[in-house]
Structure formats: C-alpha cells, structure tokens
Amino acid sequence: MFSADAFCSVNLYILIKEVSIENRRRNSTISISKCRLSLAPITEEISEDLNLPASHDLKSNSGDHPPIVEELQTEQNVNEAEATECVWKLKVYKNSFNQTLPxxxxxxxxxxxxxxxxxxxxxxxxxxxxxxxxKKPPSLKEKLANNHEWDILGILNLSAMNLIDTDMPLIIQAAFSENKTKCIGLILRDNNMTSDGVKTLVDALLVARTKLKYLSFSNNSKVGDVGIEHLIYLFKKKRSINFLALPNTGMTDRGVRLLADLLCEVDVDSPCPPIEKLYISFNKLITDESMVAVIQILERNRTLKVLSMEYCNFSDKVRRILREISTTNKKINLSLSD
The missing domain is CATH 1.20.5 (Single alpha-helices involved in coiled-coils or other helix-helix interfaces)
Structure with missing residues (x-):
C-alpha cells in the first residue's frame, strides 16, 4: 500500500507530466496559429485548455523563465500584434489596388x-x-441646302467655312432674295471676309425686305474700320438689327469713335439704332484713345444693354475709370478684362 505522501507525489508527478504534454501541444498550436491568425486563442481559452484558472502561476522547471501562462500570454500578444499588422497591410494593399494612383x-x-x-x-x-x-467639309452650297437651323429658326450659321468675299452673293441669294424674308440671323464668324464682303452684304440688305436682328462678323480680322463704316451706314437706314458682334475684326480707335457717334445720336437726322448688345472684344488696336468715346456711350445711349470690350488694349487706369462710370450707370453691362 502506498502512503499518503507517496500517493500525493505520484499525483503531482502525473499532473506535472500532463502539464508538460499540454504545454508542448499548446506551443505547437500557437505555432500553427501564426499561420491561422483568426484561430489564435485568448488567455481564458489557454487557461481552460490547461484546466487552470486564469490567475494560476505555474512555474517552469527553470527559475530563469517566467511562468508558463505568462509565456503563453506573451506569445499570444505577439501573435495578435502580427495579425493586426497583417490585416492592416492587407487593407492598405486592397485600398491601394482599388484606388486610382499616379x-x-x-x-x-x-x-x-x-x-x-x-x-x-x-x-x-x-x-x-x-x-x-x-471626310471633306461641306461646301457652301451643301451647307445652304441642308441647314436645319436655318429652316427652323431663321438663323443662317456659316461659321468657320473659310468663306471669302466672293461667297457673299451666294449667301445673299439664299437668305435675302425675293420672297425670302425669314432670315433673322446671319452668323459669319471665323471666316476670311474683308470690308468688301461687308459692303456687298450692306448693299443687298438696303434693298431687301428683311427683318434681320442678329449679325456677327466675329474673327474676320480684315473687316477693319472701313467695314465698320459700311455697317454704320446700314444702321442709319435699317433699324431692325439689335445684336452686333464684331470681336477681332481689326477695328481701331476710329471705329469706336464712329460707333459712339452712331449710338449717341450725334446726327440729328438719323435716330439712334435700337442695338441692345454690342461685342467688340479682342480688338487690340482699341487703346486708351477710345476712353472718351466709350464714356459717351455709357452715359448717353438709351438702348444698349451689353457692351463687351474684353481684351482690348486698355491700360489699368482706363479700365478702372470705365468700371467706375459703368457702376454709376447701371443700365449698361460693361465687360472688361482684368
């Protein structure tokens, strides 16, 4: 028969042996958990697997090592830190992959x-x-024959067709010949017309039965002041046009003076035409010499609502003066570049 002390020694030996076996199995499981991060056990699970309370302080055989549970806790913390880092790297990689990068x-x-x-x-x-x-661009005849905007709105848009003065008679024939009174707008921007083409059009409009309201010669840089003279003569005789666009037409200070005389009723025999919108921007030959003429238009004209003079060759001082006068007289919206 074993004594009570011997029996306790055997039980203690078996317990230590079981703990040692469980420890080795646990270390193996933890090594595996490094690969299977989501399966890493928590402290309570470790203690439960060892059949020990979480606070139990089981010593190893060597006094140089911390308690086994503390070692397992340290290992677990390392695993969790590595897992967190790996998950963070995966998220960063995923976001970087999905986002548009340089x-x-x-x-x-x-x-x-x-x-x-x-x-x-x-x-x-x-x-x-x-x-x-x-694909070749349409010819003028094709454009005139298949212009839906012209058919529906009465606006003949012939922009950027490389038109020259000799094309004007065909345009006039299509838009202003006998029994054709529906043309209310003629847009000839971005072509190669000169003052001769303007005169041809003016001569035709003076005798045609038309109610033309919109006229644009924008970006025909050879129209010049001579072309402006022809248009002013037209405005004195015909009073239907209320929209005139003349940006980048080669106008100078003389052209602005001519327009000011027209719009300010200097000629008592010719009443002021009902022009409401006048665009003369991008004429680099318009300088500070036009300041007085522009001020007269701002102060004396009764019909004009918009006057656009952006990117003309005004000094900062003149632009400031014109803005101040325009602010005082709010009837005309004056546009000047900074």
Missing part, C-alpha cells in the same frame, strides 16, 4: 491589364481620326 505608383498588374485596353482605344482613335480626315 502613373509612377501603378502596379505592374494594373499596367499590364490596361495595355490591351489602351491599344484598342488607340487603334479606334486612329481609325476615327483617319476617317474624319478623309
């Missing part, structure tokens, strides 16, 4: 995936550009 930070995978799309897009653009290059 070109020098794109991954090789993204670049390779886009190569095929870029090649296809480039080929499509080249084919489209080639097709557009081979």
């Amino acid at each position: 070109v020098d930070e794109l991954s090789n995978f993204q670049k390779s995936r886009q190569v095929k799309c870029d090649v296809n897009t480039t080929l499509e653009e080249q084919l489209k550009s080639s097709k557009d290059a081979n």
Whole structure:
C-alpha cells in the first residue's frame, strides 16, 4: 500500500507530466496559429485548455523563465500584434489596388491589364481620326441646302467655312432674295471676309425686305474700320438689327469713335439704332484713345444693354475709370478684362 505522501507525489508527478504534454501541444498550436491568425486563442481559452484558472502561476522547471501562462500570454500578444499588422497591410494593399494612383505608383498588374485596353482605344482613335480626315467639309452650297437651323429658326450659321468675299452673293441669294424674308440671323464668324464682303452684304440688305436682328462678323480680322463704316451706314437706314458682334475684326480707335457717334445720336437726322448688345472684344488696336468715346456711350445711349470690350488694349487706369462710370450707370453691362 502506498502512503499518503507517496500517493500525493505520484499525483503531482502525473499532473506535472500532463502539464508538460499540454504545454508542448499548446506551443505547437500557437505555432500553427501564426499561420491561422483568426484561430489564435485568448488567455481564458489557454487557461481552460490547461484546466487552470486564469490567475494560476505555474512555474517552469527553470527559475530563469517566467511562468508558463505568462509565456503563453506573451506569445499570444505577439501573435495578435502580427495579425493586426497583417490585416492592416492587407487593407492598405486592397485600398491601394482599388484606388486610382499616379502613373509612377501603378502596379505592374494594373499596367499590364490596361495595355490591351489602351491599344484598342488607340487603334479606334486612329481609325476615327483617319476617317474624319478623309471626310471633306461641306461646301457652301451643301451647307445652304441642308441647314436645319436655318429652316427652323431663321438663323443662317456659316461659321468657320473659310468663306471669302466672293461667297457673299451666294449667301445673299439664299437668305435675302425675293420672297425670302425669314432670315433673322446671319452668323459669319471665323471666316476670311474683308470690308468688301461687308459692303456687298450692306448693299443687298438696303434693298431687301428683311427683318434681320442678329449679325456677327466675329474673327474676320480684315473687316477693319472701313467695314465698320459700311455697317454704320446700314444702321442709319435699317433699324431692325439689335445684336452686333464684331470681336477681332481689326477695328481701331476710329471705329469706336464712329460707333459712339452712331449710338449717341450725334446726327440729328438719323435716330439712334435700337442695338441692345454690342461685342467688340479682342480688338487690340482699341487703346486708351477710345476712353472718351466709350464714356459717351455709357452715359448717353438709351438702348444698349451689353457692351463687351474684353481684351482690348486698355491700360489699368482706363479700365478702372470705365468700371467706375459703368457702376454709376447701371443700365449698361460693361465687360472688361482684368
């Protein structure tokens, strides 16, 4: 028969042996948990697996090592820190992958995936550009014959067609010939008309039955002051036009003076035309010499609502003076560039 002391020694030996076996199994499980981060046990689970309370202080065989539970806790903390870092890296990588980054930070995978799309897009653009290059712009006759805006609105838009003075008779025939009174707008911007083309149009309008309201010669840089003279003669005879666009037409200070005389009723025999919007921007030959003429228009004209003179050759001082006068007289909206 074993004595009570021997029996306790055996039980203690078995307990230590079981703890040692469980410790080795636990260390193995923790090593595996480094690969399976989501399965890393918490302190309570470790203590439960060892059949020990969480506060139990079980010593190892060597006094140089901390308690086993403390070692396991330290290992667990390391695992959790590594897991957190790995998850954070995964999230950063995922976000970086999904977001649009600068070109020098794109991954090789993204670049390779886009190569095929870029090649296809480039080929499509080249084919489209080639097709557009081979397609000839419509001639003036084709434009006049197939102009839906002209048919519906009565506005004949012939912008950017490389028109010259000799094209004007055909335009007049299409828009202002006998029994054709529906043209209320003629837009001739971005062409190559000169003062001769303007005179041809003015001569036709003086005898035509028309109610033309909108006229634009924008970006015909050779119209000049002579062309302005022809238009002023038209305005003295015809009073239907209320919109006149003359940006970048080669107008000088003399042209502004002529317009001021027209718009301020200097000629008592010719009443002021009902022009409401006048655009003469981008005429670089309009300088500070036009300040007095512009002030007269601002103070004396009764019909004008918009006067646009952006990017003319005014000094800062003159622009400031004109703005102050325009602010006082709020009937006319004056546009000047900064």
